[in-house]
Amino acid sequence: MGEITLIEAYKKAAHPLQGHGKRDLHVMKEALEGFDGDLDSDIYGSGKIIEDFQEKIADSLGKERSVFFPSGTMAQQIALRIWCDQKGVQRVAYHPLCHLEIHEEDGLKKLHGIEPILLADKDSVISLEDVVGLKEDIACLLLELPQREIGGQLPEYETLVAISQYCREKGIKLHLDGARLYEVLPYYGKSAAEICELFDSVYISFYKGFGGIAGAILAGDEEFTDESKVWKRRHGGDLISLYPYIISADYYFDQRFDKMDQYYEGAKELAAYLNGCKGIRTLPETPVSNMFHVFFHYPQKQIESILIGVYEETGVGLTGYVKEVSENECVFEASIGDQYKTVPKENLENMFTLLNEKLKQEHK
Amino acid sequence: MGEITLIEAYKKAAHPLQGHGKRDLHVMKEALEGFDGDLDSDIYGSGKIIEDFQEKIADSLGKERSVFFPSGTMAQQIALRIWCDQKGVQRVAYHPLCHLEIHEEDGLKKLHGIEPILLADKDSVISLEDVVGLKEDIACLLLELPQREIGGQLPEYETLVAISQYCREKGIKLHLDGARLYEVLPYYGKSAAEICELFDSVYISFYKGFGGIAGAILAGDEEFTDESKVWKRRHGGDLISLYPYIISADYYFDQRFDKMDQYYEGAKELAAYLNGCKGIRTLPETPVSNMFHVFFHYPQKQIESILIGVYEETGVGLTGYVKEVSENECVFEASIGDQYKTVPKENLENMFTLLNEKLKQEHK
Structure with a gap:
């Protein structure tokens, strides 16, 4: 028993409570089953399979057009590049723990020569004061909703409105890193389109709350999305066929679009269980999406x-x-999907009772 | 009858003779059937599914390591960037009709700031004299085998050896655009490894002769491939899951690895039929791979x-x-795959007899 690792024990557990289940080939097989084999592949960004999906998501986001990308990394660098080129200012602002700053090996700087200004303290979300206080001229401000690396925190909707209004007045484009946009809609009580109308460009992901295989959408007006297709080709993202990602994105979008409220409620419940245990706290204390840190x-x-x-x-x-x-602290990220609801309540409560007992013993 | 387009007529034909058949979802479904659904996804470049395939292809190419990429566009820009950075010279040389020059919206220049020197007349393949005659210092020379945009022509093997030797003496890295490398092996009578040992880095594609969905491999020594993974992330190509492309590449690689000779023989036969028709010529007259222009x-x-x-x-x-x-000339690219052999000989000959008769009438 002493030899088993935590990941092995988690995989062996009858009721792993996070996410949508295993990321295995069944995810692709299930999505494919719903589609007719005679359906033609997309070809370099054209064809019914990609065009229909782009239109569907553009509609959902309330944007004129949208473009499917293999990754958010590619989509977001391109969005910022377009806004910088348009203004002739190679400078943007984002949070210190922005995906572009910590997970992309400095692609924005090394491929696009764009300088980021880090805005706000790393433990807080970006406020209107942070934006107003900017000394340098920037082409674009990126906001990430929710701010994943600090447990998925959110500014209030009124703050978003104020930042958006300020940026429009100052000629600053506002870009939404909405990797988990649909996951925060229950908290805001708004539609995706109502949030997106505050932004000039929007990226969303299909393998977080939606649980698809990979892939992203970048949305905005037609001039912006046309330009993004040229950059998509330059980046090597204009694949002859993107359909494996598109059909899985489409399939799981439909499956889970209406479940974001369930995931959000699950996250709040799970956080409450955890905060009831000795020496555990969650960030935020009450989640505002399907995710939080423990x-x-x-x-x-x-x-x-x-x-x-x-x-x-x-x-x-x-x-x-x-x-x-640190020596006396450790953390993990919780993300609620389909699995949480399948765990029998009794087992869940037993688990937390036992966990709390063991934690209390350690404190003695 | 007057209203139907050529593409519609081709799709309606009982025996379309090019390629491997339709690029529809059956291509994915067939590949997936061969794999166990319980197989775990690759995760950001790690996991058995991607590592095993990379090792298999590295072995086939006789290279130390290989890395799977979503596209050749991404893989090749990255290869050239690595060689340029290593030498501190942001200049490479390639053919005027190189993929990077005409199909990538200048990604190499706009993302990497690399200046290409166009080598050889656009109607010829690159010769040793072209390389020796280079006035500027370059970090890397790219050779495309076969040179697709001129009908898939090839230099003789001895020329490759001489160019390789010259580049090594001069400290110039040699990169192979081998999108159709396996397709030229029957002509050379060499293994992939025998060709690749002349090159420092090699890219191959899985949706040309192999007929997969998309995807590419970049191969070389470990230092080179490690560096390429960092750039893959910067480009937005380090997807959480690349398995839909990997399993289709793997499946169709195995299916068609041994059929390249059949495709090559088919291409030569088809070219002979075409050259026997009034007012048709193929380039090259005798194909050296599964492809040629008509x-x-x-x-x-x-x-x-x-x-x-x-x-x-x-x-x-x-x-x-x-x-x-031009006003009196038109062209198409022929590419032979599984389909050609399925066309009954009698139908094929009837088609060329009728085509020739109609062409002769036009000449009267």
Whole structure:
């Protein structure tokens, strides 16, 4: 028993409670089953299969046009490049923990020569004051809703409106990193289009809350999206066939579009269970989407050992990893999807009762 | 009858003779059937599904390592960038009709700031003299085998050896655009590894002769491929899951690896039929791979009308398009795959007899 790792124990648990289940080939097989084999591939961005989906998502976002991309990394660099070229200013602003800053090997700088200004303290979301306080001229401001690296926090809707209005007055384009946009709509109580009308360009992802295989949409007006297609080709993203991603995006979008409220409610419930345990706190305390971060005020090794035991005794898996923050603290990211609702309430409560007992023992 | 277009007539023909058949969702469905649904997705370039395939193709190419990319456009720009950065010279040389020069919206220049020197007359393949005659210092020379835009022509193997040797002496890296590398092996009578050992880096494609969905491999030594993974992330090509392309590449690679000789023989036979018709010539006259170009010395509209009639009478489809070269000339690209062998010989001969008769009438 001592030899099993946390990820192994999580995978072995009868009830792993995060996400939509395994990322295996069944995800593709299930999506494909819903489509007629005689359907023609898209060809370099043309064809019914891609055009219909782009139109459907543009409509959902309330934008004139949208373009399917293999990745958000590609889509967002391109969005910022277009706005910078249009203004003749190779400078943008975003949060210090923005995806472009910490997960893309500096592609924005090394491929596009764009300089980012880091806005706001890294533990806070960007405020109107941060934007008004900008000293340098920028072409574009990027807002990420929710701010993933700080547990998925959100500014209030009124703040978004104020920032949007300010940017329009100052000739600053506003871009939405909406990788998890649909996941925050229940909190805002708004439609995707109502949020997107505050932004000039919008990126959304299909493998977070929607659980598709990969792929992204970049939306905006026609001039912007036409230009983005040229850059998509330059980046090597204008593949002869993107349909494996498109059909899975389409299939799981339809499957889960109406479930974002369920995931949000699940996240709030799970966070409450966790905050009821000794030495655990969640960020935010009350989630505003399907995701949040979970901090254990214990050493990583100790928590791993406790979790493995709890999974084995109760059959419920909470997380497959915890990451060390400091000697006495570790963290993981929780993300609620289809799985959470399938865990029997009794098992869930047993799991938290046992977890809390074990944590209390450690505190003695 | 007058209203049908050439592409419609080709699609309606009982025996379309090019390629592997339709690019529809059956291509994905067939490939997926061969794989266990429980197989885990690759995750950002890691996992058995991607690592095994990279190793398999590296072995086939006789290279230390290989990396799977969503596209050749991305893979090749990255290869050239790595060689340029390593030498500190932002200049490369390639053919005037190189893919990077004419099909990528100047991605190499606009994303990487690399200046290409165009080598050789556009109607010829690059010779040793062209390379020796280079006045500017370059980091890398790119050779495309076969040179697609001029009918898929090839330098002799001895020329490749001489160019490779010269480049090594001069400290110039040699990169292979081998989108159709396996397709030329029957002509050279060499293995892929025997050709690739002349090159420092190699790109191959999986949706030409192999008929996969999309995707590419970039191969070289470990230092080179490690660096290429960093750039793959910068380009937005390091997708969470590339498996739909990987499993189709793997499946069709296995299916068609041994059929390149059959395609090559088919191409030579088809070219002979075509060259036997009044006012048609192929480039090259005798193909050296599964592909070649077909020139009709007639106006485009006239040829379209003749071909539609021939397809409707004989049930054999030759091409879905012809492109105007000049008022009295048009051209299409022929590419032989699985389909050619399935066309009954009698139908094929009837088609060429009828085509030739109609062309002769036009000449009167």
